[in-house]
Amino acid sequence: MIVSMKKNATPRDIAEVCDRIRSFGYRIHAGAGDERSIVGAVGVGGDLSACIDALTAMPQVERALPISAPYKFVSREFRQTRTVVKIPSPAGTIEIGGDSPVVMAGPCSVEGEAQIMETARRVANSGARILRGGAFKPRTSPYEFQGLAEEGLAILANAREKTGLAIVTEVMTDSDVALVEQYTDLFQVGSRNMQNFALLKALGRSSRPVLLKRGLSSTIKEWLMAAEYVVAHGNPNVIFCERGIRTFETATRNTCDLAAVAVLNELTHLPVIVDPSHATGKRSLVPAVARAAIAIGADGLIVEAHPHPDKAWSDGAQSLNLDEFDAMMRMLEPYNELWCEARLEPAYA
Amino acid sequence: MIVSMKKNATPRDIAEVCDRIRSFGYRIHAGAGDERSIVGAVGVGGDLSACIDALTAMPQVERALPISAPYKFVSREFRQTRTVVKIPSPAGTIEIGGDSPVVMAGPCSVEGEAQIMETARRVANSGARILRGGAFKPRTSPYEFQGLAEEGLAILANAREKTGLAIVTEVMTDSDVALVEQYTDLFQVGSRNMQNFALLKALGRSSRPVLLKRGLSSTIKEWLMAAEYVVAHGNPNVIFCERGIRTFETATRNTCDLAAVAVLNELTHLPVIVDPSHATGKRSLVPAVARAAIAIGADGLIVEAHPHPDKAWSDGAQSLNLDEFDAMMRMLEPYNELWCEARLEPAYA
Amino acid sequence: MIVSMKKNATPRDIAEVCDRIRSFGYRIHAGAGDERSIVGAVGVGGDLSACIDALTAMPQVERALPISAPYKFVSREFRQTRTVVKIPSPAGTIEIGGDSPVVMAGPCSVEGEAQIMETARRVANSGARILRGGAFKPRTSPYEFQGLAEEGLAILANAREKTGLAIVTEVMTDSDVALVEQYTDLFQVGSRNMQNFALLKALGRSSRPVLLKRGLSSTIKEWLMAAEYVVAHGNPNVIFCERGIRTFETATRNTCDLAAVAVLNELTHLPVIVDPSHATGKRSLVPAVARAAIAIGADGLIVEAHPHPDKAWSDGAQSLNLDEFDAMMRMLEPYNELWCEARLEPAYA
């Protein structure tokens, strides 16, 4: 159950609502309260519809909603209209989940100033709006390159200033959130950290939006619950990112569950994008999967692009070079147009 | 290694080639020989390039090809141009893998004359070219409806005559091949039978094309090898059908591996279609997945449609009703056009 | 619902029971009827407990049982005591599911007289009771050895006569059941054919017991339903065989789901054995998994053993040589004893 308070509700009004909810046997969920004038009630309590009626009758209450899904704030029951996540950039606000798909592009790892600047300029020219690049890298082996850390963040920030692109970069642990927040416009939570709950809670207390990659073997329901952690702790701006799941198939690095985009569009109001690079692990397959992602209704893409994929310090096999990236962007144009027409039709969503 | 003979090659010419191949330590693969004037050599033999040179020098030999993939006839190495599988129908030949995507539609099970005739007329009007319907049904439980058998086949054949649609229907065992062949235009091999090798061999000896669904947990390589069974036993007309694989995810009935379409388009010259109904198990997701399938480059779709899905004897939850099917076909039109433009460009394939 | 008739029930008595069942809205399941004086009712009918009462009151009825599981005859609800499957051999009847674990051993493929005779003599000496060996081989590639067919069956039958071992061998299609039945004591259904329903039905009409391997990605419920096909069609003697399932892990050929043995022991009265060879795909892991299988309560093992694994025509990497097999059998002895003590305790089962 979610109760939203009227705009002028006082802390005392909220406390009264909480008391009333408790009198029906429910617990108050702490995280969401103050910031948003929204009270969440969870647990197994008494007569739900009587409780809803009693709350609705209180003058300070705007709306009281029973929500049956285990995820509350991220569910379609909570909000019927689609959420647009707004990302600031020197070139103006970028809208994910808005009127057109948005492409994020860049290398797997930040390797240096020249690599990033060349990539940023070229992908911006090709139509990307957000620059990706890892400064903290989760690597299977302790002996592989672990990222340039703050030096890498500064390189990204510099490219931001010079190109007008916004920045998305990975944060791997709650103790790094404050540092990364100084540089990035959009936090990326990697697959291995989708259920790093300390990190999710810390990001819930940030004001920057979060790109939440799906865990390697996470169900869609678990993924929604992970987003709920962020939102319930105060940050409503979460974007899902399908990047392939782990299966028995080895012809591709992962199995891209594109239908998950359509499933999410039924279950949540939050945007969802697709990462065709990690989903396939193979450069030649990226454009085809990108095309299918836009066709199925994704709100955007995140794509690995590198000036010299064969010299990349990580993930070269799945990176497009900058010409290939440009060709893909042009190929996607008519699919983007069909996407926009569908989104503008009143029946959609 | 595959050796193709010149058109006027005699059995004696072929025998000489076989002897030469054996002299290098390779075995002759029996299945393919006579019918197609093609000799296949397998096994671990001696100097491969010397053998190829020796064979190429023989006057009756047109071409001798070393093929490194474990699948030979179905590989791109064997044939660079895409194969068009031709399916006869009262309304003319249907081409799968040709200039436009082809849609197959109909109910999961043949339930009776009226159901099939209504479905056939409506899906034909909406643009489907092939009618699907099961007369032999593989059901998890022995207590579920097992299909109308020959009675069902006769109903399909009648609908074929009246509507001009071609027929695709499942055959479950080699001992039924002769019976089903009397009625169908296209054999369907179901997921559970993808590695029913006795069935694949029997279909290799048939002259009707084969729609080969991917096994629930089959790798793409195993799938290609299953097709190789059919082709190596004499039937070159195989169409792949991606219908979702089994994973840990339960939000959808299966996980639709759409990237497999792009992988197959790199590895084989044979056509590939997608079944969005089994891939998702949920009616509301079918149009979105169908759209993505065309966008990624599938040569067609096979879709469950039923006059009254809520009364269907099987798979009602994933069947579109006939109005929904029609709406989906109209929605797909601009995607089909983009598909055709791409296919007509010289660089494609 | 399952109704068992008294011993002297006539066809007319059975017909009356069937009519009564139908009057409550249920359907009669055809397969099981006459042979066993058991009537199965399925489908969605009227008041189940009233129907049970009415049937129990009929003089010809011994027992009427509501069974909630989708599998009926194979469920613990149908039979509380464990079924012992009896297999004839020249050396006397072998009991699977009886007082001690039974080991089946032999090569993957029958390669010739000498290979089989050497293997049979040695594994018999080491304590195996049943000789395994494939005469019809399901191979991923059409170019791999497909088995010696009837010649291989004859070789097995000869070894049976000379050593007293019973024989287990694979049958791949319903059209081969009559042939294989002439030679084998126990049919093996391979993983790829676990849901080959035409084959399961044909085996249901045989009088020889069936070893039913689990499908590569079959759930335990689907496996039980596959056994139900055999039993519902008239053959009550089914043995389950866990041989590993397909997962993302590649360190072993398959992932051995040993807990499935414990799950089956809760859900069914039928015996279950384990195949540590296919489960691991690696010789060095076979003894450890065999030990765990006995410890968890399996009724036996089926193990690949070959005089010269490095020269085996198939599956050499997972075959023990005959000395290794003997060592494993000695290592298992104390575990077999613990198994037997547990089985003899009244509380067990």
Next chain:
Amino acid sequence: MIVSMKKNATPRDIAEVCDRIRSFGYRIHAGAGDERSIVGAVGVGGDLSACIDALTAMPQVERALPISAPYKFVSREFRQTRTVVKIPSPAGTIEIGGDSPVVMAGPCSVEGEAQIMETARRVANSGARILRGGAFKPRTSPYEFQGLAEEGLAILANAREKTGLAIVTEVMTDSDVALVEQYTDLFQVGSRNMQNFALLKALGRSSRPVLLKRGLSSTIKEWLMAAEYVVAHGNPNVIFCERGIRTFETATRNTCDLAAVAVLNELTHLPVIVDPSHATGKRSLVPAVARAAIAIGADGLIVEAHPHPDKAWSDGAQSLNLDEFDAMMRMLEPYNELWCEARLEPAYA
């Protein structure tokens, strides 16, 4: 390549060795150096055997080892004898990987003083040596109980003093390592954090041993690499814990990959235990899986036990009550004895 220095090696000696290694084109791995007088070299360098020879010839070098596995310190190549991880307790040092299997037991969550004390006393009496209990709980939903945090740790520490049991408890993020270290004898890394590299690095700098649970969909190789993170950063005491992997099967909560124990025993010198509670998710299956785990060669078990599983705040369905736990421990005794005999045989390992 791993180089171990003689005991009296000085920092200057180590620096010389590092220079020599670099002169062959390899990089020095920072983490492992000083503490252990071991130098790790990674990357792609020049002539490996020449480099090994040159290093071996240096007077300060004890041993220079080429290691081909991507994991170095945890591999059998690095150490042939099995590592015994020593855990201090008020009742004396506990050895994991020593002469007998060790059982850890306790509730999923620390709920309060009484629950923990009752559990601790009873499981100690039954033969457990280590008390488990979560004070920081990774829960799928933000609305579920998240653990008592430091209050819970203090309760565990109190039980430790009163019963002599050692403590194992989960740490979820690097920023909690210092806090948890004050209370626990053994850190637990949960499945969702197996690749939380910031956490693994922090634990590498701790002097307490680490119980590393396998990730839900982690390969054995990835698991070994995760352990390598801990060891390469300075902490040699890692214990693996198989707790089931995620597959398509739903009859059990996870699929217990018991063969992984045998695989690890081939690949690493570190101990491995099994968690039959999470592996199955079902109380009735726990004893059977525990038995199989000991039989296959696990160095111990971690088992959920609770005074009143039906009232547990989490994981009640898979928790044994304290009588059931005691019965299981007695049932395991003969299997433990067989385990010990095998371990004492010279051929083992």
